[in-house]
Amino acid sequence: MTTSVSASSSATAHHSLAGHEVVLLLETDPHDGLTSQQVTERLTRFGPNALPASKGAGLLLRILRQFHNPLIYVLLAAGAITAGLGEYVDSAVIFGVVVINAIVGFIQESKAEAALEGLRSMVRTRARVVRDGHEQTVPSDGLVPGDLVLLDAGDKVPADLRLIRLAELRVNESALTGESVPVAKDEVVLPEPIPVADRRNMAYSGTLVTTGSGAGIVIASGAETELGEIHRLVGAAETLATPLTQKLAGFSKILTIAILALAAATFGVGLLRDQDPVETFTAAIALAVGAIPEGLPAAVTITLAIGVARMARRRAVIRRLPAVETLGSTTVICSDKTGTLTENQMTVRTVWTSAGPYEVTGSGYSPEGTLHDNTGTPVSAGTEQALLWSLLVGAACNDAALTEQDTRWMIVGDPTEGAMLVVAAKAGLNSDRVTGLLPRLATIPFSSERRYMATLHRDTTADTAPDNIAGHPAAHVVLVKGAVERVLDLCSAQMSADGTLRPLDRIAVLRAADDLAGQGLRVLATAMRPLKPGAFDPDGFGEDTLPAGMVLTGLQAMLDPPRAAATSAVSACRTAGIAVKMITGDHAATATAIAGRIGLLDQPQHGNGCDRGMVLTGTDLAALTAEEFPEAVDRAAVFARVSPEQKLRLVEALQARGHVVAMTGDGVNDAPALRQAGIGVAMGESGTEVAKDAADMVLTDDDFATIEAAVEEGRGVFDNLTKFITWTLPTNIGEGLVILAAIMAGAALPILPTQILWINMTTAVALGLMLAFEPKEAGIMTRRPRDPDQPLLTRALMLRIMLVSGLLVAGSWWLFEWELAHGASLAEARTAAMNVFVVVEAFYLFSCRSLTRSAWRIGIFSNRWVIAGVTVQAIGQLAITYLPAMNTVFGTAPIGWGAWLRILAIAVAASLVVAADKWWRSTLDQT
Template sequence: MTDPPAGHCDPVPTPPPWHTLSDVEVARVLRTDPAGGITDTEATRRLAEVGPNRLAPPKRRGPLMRLLLQFHNILLYVILASAVISAILGHWVDAGVLLVAVLVNAGIGFIQEGKAEAAIDAIRAMLSPHATVVRDGARREIDAAALVPGDVVALASGDRVPADLRLLTVKELRVEEAALTGESLPVEKSATPVAADAPLGDRFGMAYSGTLVVYGQATGVVVATGGATELGKIDGMLGDIENLATPLLRQIDRFGRGLAIAILLLSALTFVAGIAWRGHAPAAMFMMVVALAASAIPEGLPAIMTVTLALGVQRMARRNAIVRRLPAVETLGSVTVICSDKTGTLTRNEMTVQRMVCAGRVYDVGGVGYAPDGEFRVDGRAVDPGDAPALAMALRAGVLCNDARMRHEDGLWHVEGDPTEGALLVAGSKAGLSQQSAGESWPRLDSIPFESEHRFMATYHRDAGGAPWILAKGAPERILDMCALQWDGDGEHALDVDYWRRMATDTAAQGLRLLALACKRAAPADARLDFADMESGYTLLALVGIIDPPREEAIRAVDECHRAGIRVKMITGDHAETARAIGAQLAIGVGKPALTGSEVALMDDAALRRVAMEVDVFARASPEHKLRLVAALQQAGQVVSMTGDGVNDAPALKRADVGVAMGLKGTEAAKEAADVVLADDNFAAIARAVREGRAVYDNLKKFILFMLPTNGGEALIVIAAILFDLPLPLTPAQVLWINMVTSSALGLALAFEPAEPGLMARRPRPVGEPLLSGFFVWRVLMVSVLMMAGALGLFLWELADGTSLETARTMAVNAVVAAEMFYLLNSRHIFHTVISREGLFGNPYVLASIAACVPLQLAYTHLPVMQTVFGSTDLSALEWAKAIGAGLLVFCGSELEKTVIRRLPVGRRLATR
C-alpha cells in the first residue's frame, strides 16, 4: 500500500457527521484502506499533526496558589480578625488557637480541591491502554495513544473501544454504552448509516472511546482521538465547569460581610462619639472599641458550623450517604429540584421479567432485580407456575434457551452475560427452576446462537423421557411467523394471531421490552440443528415483558420528596417510551409529555429555562443536554441536586449544587465529580439525606439565634458604658472568656439537636432567603436587650450599693453566662415552648454543656490564677443568686415572646415553615 498524498489526509477541522456516511465515504474522507489501513509512515506523520490519543491534562492551579486561595473565605476572615484582636489584647494562647483553626480549615479545603480534580483523572482511566490495529495490511497490537484518524481497528468481545470508530464490518457486535449514554442494555451495532439528527445512543454504526464490547467482533476506522472523542468532550466539559458556592456558604458570606460592615461602622461611630462627646482619650477609646469589636464578632460560628456539618456527615454515613464535601450536607436540605438519572439510580440496572402473556392468561411477576424472589399473580391472586402448564413450559424454555449465568456472591445476585437472558433465568428461579437442574434433566444437544439478521436463538434438547424438543426465543414478530399453534390451559390449539399482536402492543405500551418463547416437539432433520428446522411447526408459549423496573424504595422516596415540596425530574439516555413508563410508576411526569435530547438541542437557553420547569421526564439526553438542563434550572432560581452513575453524568454532577453518585455501580468519574456518594445505590437514601440536611440547617439557625444575642448583649453593654460614661462592665479579656469558653461550649450542644417533627412536610426554604429574616432580627434584638438589661442593671445596682468595681464586673460576667445557659434551653425550639419534659431534657448534650460550664464559671470566679488573669473576685451565695436571677430574665422573656408569637397569625405561618 502506498502512502496517501501529503496534505490530503488530515482530519478536516469540522468533522463530518460520521454516523451518516457509508464505510466507503468514511474511507475516502480519511484516505485509508478499509482492508489494509494506513502505513506506519503515514501514521507517524498524522500523530505529529493531531497529537497522541489521550486526554490533555487540565489547567490546574499550582499547589501554592491553591493553598493561598483557601484563605479567601469570609469565615476565615472572621476567625483571623478574632485572632488579631486577641493578639492585640495580649492573649497569645487564644490567638494561637484561632490561627490553628484557620490552618485546619484551609488544609481541609486544600485536600478536598485536590480530590475534586480526580474526577477528570478517573475519565482518563477509562481509555483503553492497547488497541489491535491494521497497518501496512498486517494486524498488530499497539499502544492506544498512538492511534490516529484513519487507523483501522479490530474489536472483539471484552475489548474497551480505544477511540471513536466508524464501524466497517460487524459480526453480532454488542457494546455496553450505559456509562456514556445511559442506555440500560448493550447496544446492537451495525455498519449502516443513520440520520444526521440521531442521538448518540442511536448511532448504531459508531463505537465510542471508553465503551465496552460485550459480544461479537467488528472492525472500524478511527474518526476521532483524544479530546475530539465523545469521552474527550465530556472531559472538556468537566474542566470548564466552575464549582458553585453552596446556598449556605452564600448565605454565610452575605451574613459575614454584612456583620463585618456593621461592626466596623458601630466601632467607628462609638470611637468618634467617645472622643467628641465624652472627651475620652483616643488610646483609651481604642481599647474600648477593641472590647466592643471582640464582643460583637461571632468567633464560634465557623467552628460550630463545621462541627454541625461534620455531625450531619456522620449521621448520613449511617444512612449509606457518604459526603465527600462538607457543605453538601446542608445543601441537600435546601434543594428544590432533584434531577435523577434513571438507569441504576431510580432503577436497579437489572433487567426483570414483569409480565408473561400466555394464551388466555396474563401473569404479573413480582420482585425486582436479580434476586430470585417474587410471586406469579393473576388479577392480584398468587398462582403456582406448576399448575399452569403453558407458563411452566415458557419458563423452562427461557431458562434452557439461554447462554447467561447467575451467581451469588457476597450476599448479592449477579448475572454474567446478556441482561435480557439473565432476566429469564431469574424468572425461572422464582418458579423453582434453576439453570443447573433444568440443564441436567433437559441436556442441550445443539444450538443456533442469536444473530441480528435472524432475530432468534434456538436450542435442541432431550427431556427426561428422551423425547426431542427444539426451544426458541426471539423477536415476537419473528417467532410468530414460525408458529402455527399456541399452548393454552388444555393443550395446543390454533394460533390466534390477532390476540398475540394485541397483547404485544399492550405490553409494549407499558414500556416493556418484548420477547417471545416457542417450542417444537421434534428433532432436527439432520443430526445438527439448522435454520431449515426453524421455518415452521412451532407452538407459541408466551410473550415476555422485560424492563429495568424502578426500585420499590425509590417510589416511596419520590413520594416523600414531592410531599416535601421538591420536584423530581428524570433525565436519562434511555428511550422515551421506557422513560415515560418508569416515570409513570414513580409518579414522575404523569400526564406530561417527555422531552428528548434532540428537542432540547433545538431550544435556546430562555426557552429551555421555561420548559425545564414544566417537563419532568427527559429522554435520550446526552451529557451536554444534562448539563444544559441543570444550568437552566439553576438560572431559574432552583437549588438543584443531580444524581447519576455514568461518566455521561459527570459534568452535570459537578455543575449541580449537590451532585449525588452511585457507590456500587457508579463509575469512578461520576463518584469523583459528586459531592455525595450513595453506598447502596438507593435513591431512597437521597430523601433521608434531604431530611438530614434540613435538620442541619435548622440546628445552624438555632445556633445563630443563640450566638448573636450573646454577642449583641455584650456589645450593648459596652456601648452603653461608653456612651453614658460608665465604668466598663466587661473588660476585653472577660468578653473573650465569655465568647470563646462559655458561649461556644454551650452553643456546640445545639449541633446535636434531633430533627423537628414535620420537617419533611415543609416547603424548601426560598432561594436567596437571608440567614436572618425580619423575625430573627427581632428575636436577636429582643434577647440582646434582655441580656443587657439583666447584666448592666445588676452591674449598676451593685455599684450604687457600694460594691467594688471588680465584684460588680464578676457578677455581670456571671449574669451574662447564666443568661446564656437559660437561653440555650430556649434555643432548642425556635417557636415552641421548652417548658416541658422534652424541652428541658430532650437533648442530653444541652444539659451536659451547661454542667460543663458551671465548674468553668466557678473556676473563673474563685480560682486565684483566674482572678489574676481576668480581674474576677469571689462571690457570696447572695451575689450568685442575684447573677442567676438576672439570667432568668432572658429565659422568662423568651418564653413569653414565643407564647405571644404562636397566637398571632404571622407566628403560626412562621412556625410551619
C-alpha cells in the first residue's frame, strides 16, 4: 500500500480524535502495526526521528568576531600606521594587546552552547514496536508516524504517541510540563483546545513511564514532536547581550568617535600651525593610542573571572563570563517551582484522623521527622489506633520503594506512594516491618477510572487490629487508599482513636479534606477492612469481590514542600529591589499554596513589580490581548499551567518592559526561556542536561538561596568594573589632552608615544587590576537594582573623571615646563611628566576603591592586593627612570629628588581635590 500520510498530519489535534480515527488517519493497524514497506517509505518521507543538528559558526568566523569592536579597529589602524612610520616597538606593543584580547575572547566563545545537542540526546534510545505483526526492538530514530509503540515502566517515550491501549499507565512529564507528580493516562477523547499538560491520552517524546504499560501510535516524530517545538524555541531564542556588554559596546562606540575626533582635531591644528605633517600625524596617532584604555578588555575579563571564582565557592558555576555581572543588574527573577523553589520530593505534611490532625515535620524523602498533635506534642504510631492504621495502609497498600544511595534517600516508583512510605518510616514503620506485619496476598492496582488501589494481606497484627467487627481475630485484612470521595463510597464506618468503630461522618471527613486541599495539599484517604478466618478466598480478590463496609482510618495530605531557605531568599531578593515571580506548569492551586508559603503573595502592590496575590494561568495568558499582556505579566506574581512557549513569551514581555530577567529552571520545558533570559540559571543536581546547557549559570546545590549569594557577587563585580573604568579613563583622557595642548601650543610633546604605552599597560596590570580583588562594600544588597537604562558611568562619575583628567594635564604640563625652565633636559622633563601620571594614578587608586566613601573609612590596608600592586608599579617606575637600557628604549632619563618631591606634591593635591569632591557630593545626596 502506498503511503499517503502527509507531513501536515503532525499538526492534527490527535488528542481530540478517537483511537480508531487516529488509526485510520495514519493508515496503520492497531494490532499488527506498519509493514516494513510502509516504514521504509515513511522514513524517506518524514526523515529520522531525531532533532536537527544546529550549525555553529566556523572557526575563521569565530576568530574574526574577536576583532569586531570599534576600539580594536582604532588600535589595528594605529598599529599599522606606526609600523609604516618605522615605530616598530610601538607597533609591536599595540598588536600584542590586540592579539591577547582576541585569544581571551576566543577561549570564552569556545565554551560551546550545547543546549540543542542536549535536546537531541534526549530522544536517543531504543523502542519496542510492532511491525508486520511482530514485536521488535529498533533504534528510536527509526520510528515513523503510524508506528505502534509498546511502553512499560522505566521506558523513555521515544516519540509523540496517541495512546490506544493502556493498563495503569503513569508518565512522569515534569521535565516537559512542570507537573510535579506522574500523570495517570487514559484513552478518553479530549477537547481540542486543551494544554499539553492535560492531554491524558497522549505520551510525549522525552518523558518517562513510571508505572503500568500501554501501546500508542506515533503521531509525530523528530522536529514535529513537542520536544522538537522546544528545540525550535531554543534555537530561535536570542542569546542577549548582558547589560555590561551592552554598556561597554555603547561606551566603546562613543569613546571611539571621541578619540578619532580628538586625533583629527590634533592633526588639523598642527597643519594650521605649519608644523611638520609627519610629526603632527605621529602625535595624532600617539593621542589616539593614549586615549584608548588598552587594559579595559583584560580588566573586564579578569574581574569577571574573579567573580566566577567567588561564585563557585558559593555553589554557583558560571558558564558564560559576562553572566557574572548580569545578576548584579537583575530586576526580576522568574523561578520555576518544581525542583527550584521546592524539593521536587512529595512529602506528607498532615495525617488526619477522627481524633484530629497530626502535623509531620521533615521534608523530602529522608525518613527523618516526627508527628505532632494539635498541641505540638510528639506522638508515636501506637498512640492512636486510627493513626497507626492510616500509616499502615499507606505503607502496605503501596508499590513504591524507599532506598538510600550515597547518603541520599530516593524513591523508586510513584512519588505520592513514596511520600506515604516516608511518613510511615518517620513513625517507626519502615517497609520491612510493614511487610512483616501485613504480608501481601493480592492487589487491585490503581486506575484513573476506579481512583483507588486495594490490597489483600494476611493479618499478623492481632494486638492492634480492630477485630471486634466479627467478634474474633481477623485472618485477612483489605487495605484501600485513593481519592477521598471514592474511598468514602466504599466505607460505612470510621475508626476512632482507641480502635473502636463508629458510624462514618462523611460531612466531617469531606470538610477536613476540603480544608487540606485549600492549603494546596494533595489529599488521599486510607481505609481497611478486617476479615474473619475463612470469610474470604484470596484467589478471588478483585474489584467485583471487594468487601463492603470498609473502615475509614484517615486522610494523608501531601505536597512538594518549599526548600528550607526559599522564604528567606525571596525576602532577601525583595529587599534588594528584585521582584520574584513563579512560573510553573503545575496546577494553579498547588502553585498558589507554595507561593503563599514562601512569601511570594505577600509582595507589596507597588515597588517591585508584583501585585499581592495576583495569579495567572496559561489560559488567562492566552486570553490577554497583545497590549494587555506585558502589563499583566509585570504585575502578576505567580503563573501556573504555563506551556514552554508561554514561558518564553513571559520572559520576552518582561524584557520589553525594560527588565533584566534571570530565569531559573531544571526541566526541558524551561530551556527556551533559560536561553532567552538575561541570565539562565539551571539546577545542578536535579536539572536536566538540556536545562544546564541552555543556562548561563548552574547552581550545584539546587538551592534557590544560592541565587541571592550570586546576585551579591554580581553586584560586587559591576562595582569593581565601574571603579576600574572610573580609575583608568582620567589617564587616557589626560594623555590625549596633554598631547593636544602641546600641538596647539606648538611645543614639544610632554610625553612620548612609547611612554604612553608604558603608562597604560603597566598601570592597568599593576594598579587597575587590583580593584578586581576589592571586597564587596557594606549594604550592597540593600540597594535597588541598577536601572537598565542607566549609562555605564553616571553624570557624577563623568564629572569626577574630567576633574582628575584636568588635574593630570595641569600637573604634568606644569612640571614639564618647570623642569625645562630650570635647566632640565627634554628627556628629564618628559620623565618627570610621565611619573606625574603614574604617581597620581597610584594615589587616585586608593580613592577609587570606593566611589562614594573616603579611602580612610574603608581602610587603607583592607585590600592587600592594592598595596602589592603599588609596590610593583613603584619598582617599575624606578627601573624606567634609572636603568640605562630602559632609558634608551623609552626616551627617559634619571631625575633628582627635587623632581620626585614635586611629583608627590601634585599627587597629594590631586587626592585632596578628589576627597573634597566626594565629601561635597555625599553632602548633596544627604540633603
